Amino acid sequence: xxxxxxxxxxPSPTGYLHIGGLRxxxxxxxxxxxxxxxxxxxxxxxxxxxxVEGAVENVIKTLKWAGVDYDEGLDRDGGYGPYxxxxxxxxxxxxxxxxxxxxxxxxxFCTSERLQEVRQKQLTAKLSTSYDRLCRNxxxxxxxxxIAAGEQCVIRMKIPLEGELSFDDxxxxxxxxxxxxxxxQVLIKSDGFPTYHLAVVVDDHLMGITHVIRGExxxxxxxxxxxxxxxxxxxxxxxxxxPLLLNPDKSKLSKRQGDVAVEDYRAKGYLKEAIVNxxxxxxxxxxxxxxxxxxxxxxxxxxxxxxxxxGAVFNIEKLKWLxxxxxxxxxxxELAQLIKPHFQFAISDESYFLKVIGLLKxxxxxxxxxxxxSGYFFRDPEFIEEAEMRKYFEPETHSQLKLLAxxxxxxxxxxxxxxxxxxxxxxxxxxxKPTKLIHPTRLALSGRTIGPGLFEMIELLGKETxxxxxxxxxxKFRAV
RNA sequence: GGCCUUAUCGUCUAACGGUUUAGGACGUGACCCUCUCAAGGUCGAAAUACGGGUUCGAUUCCCGUUAAGGCUACCA
Numbered sequence: 001x002x003x004x005x006x007x008x009x010x011p012s013p014t015g016y017l018h019i020g021g022l023r024x025x026x027x028x029x030x031x032x033x034x035x036x037x038x039x040x041x042x043x044x045x046x047x048x049x050x051x052v053e054g055a056v057e058n059v060i061k062t063l064k065w066a067g068v069d070y071d072e073g074l075d076r077d078g079g080y081g082p083y084x085x086x087x088x089x090x091x092x093x094x095x096x097x098x099x100x101x102x103x104x105x106x107x108x109f110c111t112s113e114r115l116q117e118v119r120q121k122q123l124t125a126k127l128s129t130s131y132d133r134l135c136r137n138x139x140x141x142x143x144x145x146x147i148a149a150g151e152q153c154v155i156r157m158k159i160p161l162e163g164e165l166s167f168d169d170x171x172x173x174x175x176x177x178x179x180x181x182x183x184x185q186v187l188i189k190s191d192g193f194p195t196y197h198l199a200v201v202v203d204d205h206l207m208g209i210t211h212v213i214r215g216e217x218x219x220x221x222x223x224x225x226x227x228x229x230x231x232x233x234x235x236x237x238x239x240x241x242x243p244l245l246l247n248p249d250k251s252k253l254s255k256r257q258g259d260v261a262v263e264d265y266r267a268k269g270y271l272k273e274a275i276v277n278x279x280x281x282x283x284x285x286x287x288x289x290x291x292x293x294x295x296x297x298x299x300x301x302x303x304x305x306x307x308x309x310x311g312a313v314f315n316i317e318k319l320k321w322l323x324x325x326x327x328x329x330x331x332x333x334e335l336a337q338l339i340k341p342h343f344q345f346a347i348s349d350e351s352y353f354l355k356v357i358g359l360l361k362x363x364x365x366x367x368x369x370x371x372x373x374s375g376y377f378f379r380d381p382e383f384i385e386e387a388e389m390r391k392y393f394e395p396e397t398h399s400q401l402k403l404l405a406x407x408x409x410x411x412x413x414x415x416x417x418x419x420x421x422x423x424x425x426x427x428x429x430x431x432x433k434p435t436k437l438i439h440p441t442r443l444a445l446s447g448r449t450i451g452p453g454l455f456e457m458i459e460l461l462g463k464e465t466x467x468x469x470x471x472x473x474x475x476k477f478r479a480v
Numbered sequence: 481g482g483c484c485u486u487a488u489c490g491u492c493u494a495a496c497g498g499u500u501u502a503g504g505a506c507g508u509g510a511c512c513c514u515c516u517c518a519a520g521g522u523c524g525a526a527a528u529a530c531g532g533g534u535u536c537g538a539u540u541c542c543c544g545u546u547a548a549g550g551c552u553a554c555c556a
Contacts, residue, residue: 012556047555112554119553128482129552154554172485181483181552189554196556220484220551243486243549250548278492281505285493289504308493311549315491318506328519363518373517423515438515450517 005037006208009063009070010200012044013055016261017062019314020215020245020253023279027242028213029068030280030302037210041073042203043084046193056084062262066272067295080207085199092194095202095232096155096187100140104231105187107143107153108135130183131156155188157197157228165223170211170240170304177223185224197221201228204237211238213304216311217252240304243283244311253314265319269366271330271338274323282312292325324365332357338367345378352377355460359452373451377461380469381447392439392449398474400430401440405470414463416455423455444473 009025011017017025032039041063043056056074063069072078082088099105108131115131122129136158138146147153159182166176187198194202204212219241229236245253253260259268265275277293284307286293293301327335332354339357340347347353356377357370364370375381407422408414423441427434442454445466451457458466 010556014556044556050555108554115554123481126481156554175484177484183552186554191554193554195554200556215550216485217550217556222484241485246549248491252549281492283492287494289494291505310486312493313491315506318492321506324519360518362520365518420515435515442516448516452517454515 004210005032005035006040006210007032007037007213008040008042008204008207008209009068010042010044010203010214011059012047012050013052013059014047014050015052015055015058016263017059018253018260019262019265019275019279020260021059022062022066022068022262022275023245023282024213024215024242025063025068026066026276026279026298027284027302027307029070030298031211031213031304032071033299034302038071038078039069040078040080040207040209041070041083042207043074043086044196044199045084045086046196046199048086048191048193058263062266065266066262066276068276085194085203088199088203089192089194091206092188092198092202093192096194096198099157099187099228099231100155102231103158105155105157106136107138107147108156108184108186109138109143109146109151109153110135111152128181133184136184152190154186154190156184157187157224157231159184159224159227165226167222167226167236167239169219169222170238171243171307171309172219172241175219175222177220179223182223182227197224198228201225201232201234205229205232205234209237211240213240213242216241216244240307242307243309245279245282246311246313248313248315250311250313258314258316269368270319270323271326271367273326273329274319277326278319278322282314283308292322292329320365327364327367328362330361332361335361335364335367335370339370342368342371344371352460359456359460363452376446376448380465380472381445392443394436397436397440400426400432400437401444401470402474403430404437404441405467405474408458408463408470409467411463414459416453416459419458420455440473441470445469 007028009021009028011021011025029039031037041060045051045056060073070076072080072083074081074083077083085092096105100107110131114134118132119129135143135156143153160179162179164176164178165182166174168174185197186195188194203209222239222241226236247253247257249257251257259265262275266272273294276295276298280293280298280302281291284302286301287306330338335357336350336354356374360370360373363373404423404426407426408419411418411422423437424434427437438454439449442451442457443449445457445461461469
């Protein structure tokens with residue numbers, strides 16, 4: 001129990017769940033489940049100005065939809081709550097105070113205007129920008145006096161002036177950064193809220209997080225965090241910084257260059273299985289040549305040592321292919337559930353509906369393709385395009401179809417094999433190629449030139465419908 | 481600019497010093513199958529950024545160059 005793996009996904013509620021966020025969550029989830037540990041959802045809402053109404057609910061909804069469900073979170077207390085940082089403010093203040101008393105942090109009274117100025121000067125002097133540590137030497141007594149007088153202030157951490165800091169990243173190995181490169185980071189903002197850096201360290205420690213698995217954008221701030229762990233005399237969790245997800249131009253995946261919200265992909269008809277499979281493989285692979293994975297297999301095989309180091313371009317073509325693959329692996333019943341909400345006709349015959357799905361299944365890239373492809377299975381086709389008619393109909397076609405309709409009507413057993421036999425038989429008798437019959441028939445029955453195998457289609461449509469449509473078409477073709 | 485990270489086909493990636501004419505997948509080209517469209521099958525084009533080392537031997541280890549990305553906030 002003491003050694004149980006505990007990881008967390010800690011989004012800030014600034015909108016929808018980003019596809020990169022889902023991958024981070026997924027990797028955490030897979031890692032936790034692989035080792036029989038716990039996956040925790042924590043909300044990092046320490047920036048009041050960026051808060052978006054409904055974002056928390058949305059993120060949770062999307063996570064659950066994708067099957068990346070959490071063991072502990074705001075509605076599932078595992079004894080480490082609350083799991084929302086805005087509800088833990090006292091905690092951060094307390095620990096910030098501890099740092100002040102240990103002389104590892106100090107009050108800073110600099111205004112944002114002064115900070116701006118300092119930065120501007122550094123910029124024009126081509127120096128790297130950082131806080132000039134003006135308030136670092138303000139005595140505790142003076143600071144307390146100024147606070148009592150109502151002056152606004154923040155709390156900054158003290159970074160050692162000399163030396164350097166090394167740490168081991170599970171994915172990247174040893175990383176070293178000089179203390180000189182680290183800013184005296186603000187820990188408590190003037191509104192009393194903590195910054196990410198303080199909150200993440202306090203919470204990860206208090207929540208017993210054993211492994212921090214997050215995006216590479218955090219790599220540079222690790223030294224600050226380690227310093228904090230050291231100041232508190234806490235054990236540093238294992239750190240694993242994931243490669244970033246990239247736009248086609250290799251910049252960090254962002255809006256502007258396509259969809260980044262998981263819900264956008266969901267709305268477009270991407271299956272959760274395909275999305276999970278796809279993003280799992282963006283930076284990880286099982287080491288062999290298998291491509292199609294379900295969640296359970298991912299859990300079974302996922303380990304951090306097979307996670308790569310370089311960023312991965314989000315390649316939508318492959319996602320589309322995976323979607324197709326996962327659709328093919330779904331049962332007709334499962335697919336029906338995905339299609340039904342969007343289907344425009346009342347489904348009177350469930351088993352017929354399922355059979356149509358079965359026939360069209362391997363032609364679908366998205367569940368919704370079914371809607372566009374299946375209309376003629378549920379009502380007579382509206383019209384037949386003139387251009388197509390001219391292409392497939394010859395002067396004698398109408399009389400041939402008439403004969404075909406008679407043959408079909410006379411069939412005792414209406415199965416695709418008997419149907420095919422009847423058609424080929426007729427073609428032979430007429431001394432024409434079967435295709436001379438097949439194409440016009442398809443057009444007459446479906447109004448289209450593409451579709452599933454004709455004989456299976458005919459069998460499913462049923463004798464009555466087929467004969468009716470064939471005869472109706474004969475009437476139409478006569479006019480051409 | 482500074483710091484950090486990364487670098488194999490267009491894209492996702494395999495290879496953890498030699499079994500490699502660098503393998504697979506998506507995409508792409510040709511062909512096969514075939515009643516159309518898909519699916520499927522076969523074959524093809526396509527990569528170790530560059531330069532130095534280390535080594536009997538480097539995609540693999542080291543250094544440099546270049547390029548790309550991240551960070552550089554009282555945002556996460």
